[in-house]
Amino acid sequence: MTDVFGTAGAGLGRMPIRRSQINSDLVLDIVAEAAPELESATLRIRVLDRLGSDPLLSIEEDERRVRIDVAELARSMEIAHVTGSRRGVRAAFASWIGHRPVTDAQADATGLAVCGWADPGCTTIGWQVVVRRGNVVAVWKPSAAVAPTAIAVTRTQAQVRSLSVRVDMHVAGEAVVWTCTAAPALSTAALVSPERMLLRLSRRALPTDDLLVVVSPPNPFVCARGPVAERLAEESNEAHVTLAWPSVEALGWS
Amino acid sequence: MPYWLAAGERCELRLTIGAVLDGAATTGADDSFLRAVLTELALAPVRDRVWPAMTAVARCAAGYSDDVLPIRLSGAERGAVLSLTGLSGAVLSALNDGPRAL
Numbered sequence: 045m046t047d048v049f050g051t052a053g054a055g056l057g058r059m060p061i062r063r064s065q066i067n068s069d070l071v072l073d074i075v076a077e078a079a080p081e082l083e084s085a086t087l088r089i090r091v092l093d094r095l096g097s098d099p100l101l102s103i104e105e106d107e108r109r110v111r112i113d114v115a116e117l118a119r120s121m122e123i124a125h126v127t128g129s130r131r132g133v134r135a136a137f138a139s140w141i142g143h144r145p146v147t148d149a150q151a152d153a154t155g156l157a158v159c160g161w162a163d164p165g166c167t168t169i170g171w172q173v174v175v176r177r178g179n180v181v182a183v184w185k186p187s188a189a190v191a192p193t194a195i196a197v198t199r200t201q202a203q204v205r206s207l208s209v210r211v212d213m214h215v216a217g218e219a220v221v222w223t224c225t226a227a228p229a230l231s232t233a234a235l236v237s238p239e240r241m242l243l244r245l246s247r248r249a250l251p252t253d254d255l256l257v258v259v260s261p262p263n264p265f266v267c268a269r270g271p272v273a274e275r276l277a278e279e280s281n282e283a284h285v286t287l288a289w290p291s292v293e294a295l296g297w298s
Numbered sequence: 299m300p301y302w303l304a305a306g307e308r309c310e311l312r313l314t315i316g317a318v319l320d321g322a323a324t325t326g327a328d329d330s331f332l333r334a335v336l337t338e339l340a341l342a343p344v345r346d347r348v349w350p351a352m353t354a355v356a357r358c359a360a361g362y363s364d365d366v367l368p369i370r371l372s373g374a375e376r377g378a379v380l381s382l383t384g385l386s387g388a389v390l391s392a393l394n395d396g397p398r399a400l
Contacts (some may be wrong), residue, residue: 279341
């Protein structure tokens with residue numbers, strides 16, 4: 045799993061790898077170079093100079109606005125083990141821009157429904173609307189200006205769109221892994237239609253009764269019968285939930 | 299704590315256990331433990347597909363090649379495997395070297 049800079053920083057952080065030094069000047073250089081390519085009709089990237097302080101980076105898109113101290117961004121890249129070359133910082137910046145907040149209009153126009161963690165402790169999951177931006181899958185948080193009815197419409201449309209996400213089945217012994225190869229974080233889009241999943245399993249002559257689903261957003265997920273699913277889940281150190289089939293059909297929004 | 303087996307070693311173990319369960323070979327091992335080992339052999343690549351970072355970090359730290367995966371066996375399951383005849387030195391060595399941290 046990668047972080048907002050597209051590195052495996054969190055996982056590799058356990059290893060004694062020396063961090064690159066990334067200074068504000070290099071980040072400012074990369075912003076000036078990359079911004080024209082990353083900007084769009086709605087997305088505006090600017091550097092705001094401040095007297096006596098480090099410059100601020102401003103990202104504006106529709107109702108969303110992000111401001112961050114450039115020095116803080118450089119420090120975050122160092123902590124995430126971004127490679128200190130121009131290429132490394134440019135890739136990290138593009139990934140960070142990809143993780144910017146999703147606007148209400150984007151969610152409404154292109155949102156997909158996938159499962160995500162509903163609490164900081166990663167103990168329960170629920171549906172969330174996401175937008176795919178290249179390799180990045182960014183989560184939508186409705187702005188304060190959106191009416192509840194509009195939120196409901198966006199969510200429903202996202203679930204309908206999720207039916208079109210290609211999620212492949214990989215049979216491994218008594219377990220079936222469901223993966224969206226193009227973007228693994230979209231794998232749980234398949235759970236929008238449990239009925240269709242059962243149909244696909246039965247077409248392959250695979251068991252469809254007493255199934256449990258092991259879900260670990262944003263990773264691919266697994267279907268298996270009780271003891272096999274339990275063995276899979278018990279031996280994992282990473283956050284996951286094991287759901288009985290009826291719970292899948294009753295998942296709420298997170 | 300898992301045992302680390304390469305793809306060829308896992309395949310050899312799967313085929314050997316399969317032959318025993320099909321009745322083509324004999325052993326004193328309890329079939330239920332051997333079936334559990336087959337399940338584990340199938341689940342190892344599943345874990346790697348769902349949680350690739352977890353294994354990749356440990357594999358990188360230990361210097362294992364990409365096809366080496368952690369296999370988690372109980373004492374009884376390991377005992378059932380070690381009672382099989384005809385296993386290669388590589389498989390026996392992986393199981394006798396003891397489990398290594400993930």
